[in-house]
Amino acid sequence: MAVDYAVIVVYLAGMLAMGWWGMRRAKSKSEFLVAGRRLGPSMYSGTMAAIVLGGASTIGGVGLGYKYGLSGAWMVFTIGLGLLALSIFFSARIARLKVYTVSEMLDLRYGGRAGLITGVVMWAYTLMLAVTSTIAYATIFDVLFDMNRTVAIILGGSIVVAYSTLGGMWSITLTDMVQFVVKTIGVLLLLLPIAVVKAGGFAEMKAQLPTEYFAPFGIGGETIFTYVLIYTFGMLIGQDIWQRVFTARDDKVARWGGTVAGTYCLAYALAGAVIGTAAKVLYPNLANADDAFATIVKDELPLGVRGLVLAAALAAVMSTSSGALIACATVANNDIWQRLRGAVTRRADGEAHDEVKGNRMFILVMGIAVIAIAIALNNVVEALTVAYNLLVGGLLVPILGGLLWKRGTVHGALSSVVVGGVAVIALMWKFGILANEPIYYGLLASLVTYVVVSLATRPTDEAILANWRERLAGRDPEAGQRTEQEPVPATP
Numbered sequence: 001m002a003v004d005y006a007v008i009v010v011y012l013a014g015m016l017a018m019g020w021w022g023m024r025r026a027k028s029k030s031e032f033l034v035a036g037r038r039l040g041p042s043m044y045s046g047t048m049a050a051i052v053l054g055g056a057s058t059i060g061g062v063g064l065g066y067k068y069g070l071s072g073a074w075m076v077f078t079i080g081l082g083l084l085a086l087s088i089f090f091s092a093r094i095a096r097l098k099v100y101t102v103s104e105m106l107d108l109r110y111g112g113r114a115g116l117i118t119g120v121v122m123w124a125y126t127l128m129l130a131v132t133s134t135i136a137y138a139t140i141f142d143v144l145f146d147m148n149r150t151v152a153i154i155l156g157g158s159i160v161v162a163y164s165t166l167g168g169m170w171s172i173t174l175t176d177m178v179q180f181v182v183k184t185i186g187v188l189l190l191l192l193p194i195a196v197v198k199a200g201g202f203a204e205m206k207a208q209l210p211t212e213y214f215a216p217f218g219i220g221g222e223t224i225f226t227y228v229l230i231y232t233f234g235m236l237i238g239q240d241i242w243q244r245v246f247t248a249r250d251d252k253v254a255r256w257g258g259t260v261a262g263t264y265c266l267a268y269a270l271a272g273a274v275i276g277t278a279a280k281v282l283y284p285n286l287a288n289a290d291d292a293f294a295t296i297v298k299d300e301l302p303l304g305v306r307g308l309v310l311a312a313a314l315a316a317v318m319s320t321s322s323g324a325l326i327a328c329a330t331v332a333n334n335d336i337w338q339r340l341r342g343a344v345t346r347r348a349d350g351e352a353h354d355e356v357k358g359n360r361m362f363i364l365v366m367g368i369a370v371i372a373i374a375i376a377l378n379n380v381v382e383a384l385t386v387a388y389n390l391l392v393g394g395l396l397v398p399i400l401g402g403l404l405w406k407r408g409t410v411h412g413a414l415s416s417v418v419v420g421g422v423a424v425i426a427l428m429w430k431f432g433i434l435a436n437e438p439i440y441y442g443l444l445a446s447l448v449t450y451v452v453v454s455l456a457t458r459p460t461d462e463a464i465l466a467n468w469r470e471r472l473a474g475r476d477p478e479a480g481q482r483t484e485q486e487p488v489p490a491t492p
Contacts, residue, residue: 003303003304003307004303004304004306004307004310005145005307006307007304007307007308007310007311008307008310008311008314011182011311011314011315012159012314014178015159015160015163015175015178015318016159016162016163018163018167018171018174018175018178019162019163019164019165019166019167019171019175020163020166020167021167021171021174022163022166022167022168022170022171022172022173022174023166023167023170023171024167025167025170026167026168026169026170026171026356027356028355028356029100029355029356029359031168031169031170031356032167032168032169032170032355032356032359032360033100033168033169033243033246033326033330033359034100034169034243034246034247035169035170035173035247036170037095037098037246037247037248037249038247038249039173039247039248039249039253039257040249040253040257041253041256041257041260042257043173043177044244044247044248044249044253044254044257044258044261045257045258045260045261045264046176046177046180046181046261047172047173047176047177047180047244047247048083048241048244048257048258048261049180049261049264049265049268050176050177050179050180050183050315050316050319050323051176051240051241051244051319051320051323052079052080052083052235052241052261052265052320053076053079053183053265053268053316053319053320054133054136054316054317054319054320054321055133055136055139055140055313055316055317055320056075056132056136056320056384057075057076057079057265057268057269057272057316058183058187058272058293058312058313058316058317059136059139059290059293059294059313059316060075060290061073061075061076061268061269061272061273061276062272062273062275062276062279062292062293062296063276063288063289063290063291063292063293064219064272064273064276064289065272065273065274065275065276065277065279065280065292066276066277066279066280066286066289066292067276067289068212068213068218068219068273069209069212069213069214069215069218069273069276069277069280070213070214070215070216070218070270070273070274070277071215071216071217071218071219071273072219072272072273072276072277073269073270073272073273074219074223074224074227074269075227075231075269076265076268076269076272077265077266077269077270078224078227078228078231078232079231079232079235079265079269080262080263080264080265080266080268080269081228081232081262081266082231082232082233082234082235082236082262083235083241083258083261083262083265084258084259084262084263085232085235085236086235086236086241086245086258086262087254087255087256087257087258087259087261087262088255088258088259090236090403091245091248091251091254091255091258092251092252092254092255093251093403093472094242094245094246094254095245095246095248095250095251095253095254096251096471096472096473096474097471097472098246098471099246100243100246100330100334101119101122101239101242101243101330101331101334101335102118102122102237102238102239102242102395102399103116103118103119103122103331103334103335104334104335105242105399105402106118106398106399106402106413108467108468108471109402109403109408109460109464109468110402110408110409110410110413110460110464111410111460111461111464116335116336116339116340117414117417117418118335118394118395118398118413118417119331119334119335119336119339120336121390121391121394121395121417121421122238122239122331122335122391122395123328123331123332123335123336124387124390125238125239125387125388125390125391126238126239126240126324126325126327126328126331127324127328127366127369127370127373127387128383128384128386128387129238129240129320129324129327129328129384129387130321130324130325130328130366130370131370131373131374131377131383132374132383132384132387133317133320133321133324134153134156134157134160134321134370134371134374135153135374135377136317136321137152137153137155137156137157137314137317138152138153139290139294140152140156140294140310140313140314140317141155141156149375150375153371153374153375154371154375156314156317156318156321157321157367157370157371157374158371159318160318160321160322160325160367161325161363161364161367161368161370161371163175163322164322164325164326164363164367165360165363165364165367166360168326168356168359168360168363169243169247169326172322172323172326173247175318175319175322176319176322176323178315179315179316179318179319180315180319182308182311182312182315183268183312183315183316185308185312186308186309186310186311186312186313186315187268187271187272187275187309187312188267188268188271190301190305190308190309191275191296191297191301191309191312192271192274192275194300194301194305195274195275195278195279195282195296195300196274196278198278198282198296198300199277199278199279199281199282200281204281205277205278205281208281209277209280209281213277213280222436226436226439229392229439229440229443230385230388230389230392230439231388233392233396234388234391234392236396236399236400237391237392237395237396237399237400238327238391239327239328239330239331240320240323240324240327243323243326243327243330244323245258251474275292275293275296276289276292276293278296279292279293279295279296280292282296282299282300283295283296293313297309297310297313325363325366325367325370326363328366328370329359329362329363329365329366329367330359330362332362332366333358333359333362337362382433382434385433385434386428386433388439389424389428389438389439389442390421390424390425392439392443393420393421393423393424393438393439393442393443393446394416394417394420394421394424394442394446395417395420396443396446397416397420397443397446397447397450398412398413398414398416398417398446398450401413401416401450401454405454406460406465407454407455407459408450408454408460409453409454409457409458409459409460410460411453411454411457412449412450412451412452412453412454412455412457413450413454415449415450415453416446416447416449416450416453417446419445419446419449420442420443420445420446420449421442423438423441423442423445423446424438424439424442427441427442
């Protein structure tokens with residue numbers, strides 16, 4: 001294992017070095033939080049694919065393939081569909097807004113009174129996403145070093161917190177590009193063909209396994225529909241995803257770069273399902289389907305290759321963890337703390353005093369909190385389900401409504417967030433966290449509330465809508481410049 005250990009150690013050291021290099025570039029709020037909005041198509045595509053394809057997509061995707069066969073690809077496939085929908089239909093307009101958070105977008109659209117409550121919901125989602133990603137370090141380091149769970153979480157989490165705190169989005173972007181390359185080589189180019197060959201090829205796999213393992217909808221129509229609601233729609237509105245859209249150099253990069261990343265996700269989904277199906281042939285009696293990835297890597301891959309593939313799994317976890325962490329810290333600082341604190345002291349040039357230091361401190365504090373919660377928490381699936389249910393049930397309707405429906409009002413948006421969020425929580429209490437009913441009926445309650453309250457209240461002021469249209473079209477350089485320098489304040 002010495003060669004495998006060396007590969008992992010070099011990889012982890014490289015991540016820290018990228019963080020140190022990124023620190024030299026992150027000299028302003030824009031550079032620290034959104035990489036100066038300067039990413040071109042290649043880097044944008046790679047980093048976007050890296051953040052959406054995390055440990056759940058890699059380890060969990062292989063586990064679903066082990067349990068259901070090729071239809072196990074649907075979870076990651078719906079993530080890819082969501083990224084494609086975001087990129088084709090919404091990303092260009094989102095990028096032109098020149099904001100930092102989803103809540104700032106809602107303030108612009110509805111007149112400055114929706115940000116705090118939506119910020120709290122988004123913060124809870126990004127926090128739990130970072131926590132669940134951090135917990136995954138325990139699985140990987142256990143395979144590598146037979147390491148204690150708590151020590152593994154502290155080690156992996158500390159590396160991510162270190163490079164994210166040092167350089168912000170620049171460090172995360174650079175590390176994500178490395179992680180994208182490592183994942184592509186480790187999972188698609190090495191593990192996939194080796195797993196199929198070890199299982200005897202597709203003909204032998206079909207002979208060894210039941211027919212439903214090769215049925216496209218074997219996982220069940222209701223499950224696929226739920227995946228679409230949670231993951232496809234979740235991709236449209238998550239702060240962690242939008243913050244990457246904000247890094248694009250222009251709207252064309254956001255649209256076409258995201259389309260490439262979404263297409264890559266579809267291929268990654270199928271690869272994970274095939275690897276899991278091959279693992280079912282090789283190890284038909286695993287107690288836990290999520291052990292399929294680690295087992296096939298540990299037992300079937302040659303020296304050196306094994307270390308690279310495990311580094312790919314580590315890369316998948318780190319990319320999602322770091323993206324969720326900076327999103328969580330950005331929301332906590334810009335949408336919650338600054339709104340509660342009120343006006344900040346500003347220098348004569350209009351820029352908030354030492355905003356990079358403030359955002360860096362929030363990443364550090366949120367990172368420590370994430371590690372502590374990850375150590376205390378056991379059920380990853382339930383935590384992630386709660387996070388996505390709250391995100392989609394509470395925020396999907398007011399966000400998409402703001403983008404698509406002129407008649408939507410701030411009262412409709414706020415009522416929708418509250419009713420949808422409360423409905424989701426109450427239904428999870430009644431039916432169970434993993435039940436489908438909370439997201440079905442919570443989303444319906446949110447939609448009905450948004451429409452009814454919006455129609456029953458006064459339309460949004462035309463001046464607010466005019467400014468919104470100008471920002472969407474990218475035709476207001478003065479407002480755009482102001483947003484680059486400071487967050488859009490909430491109106492009383």
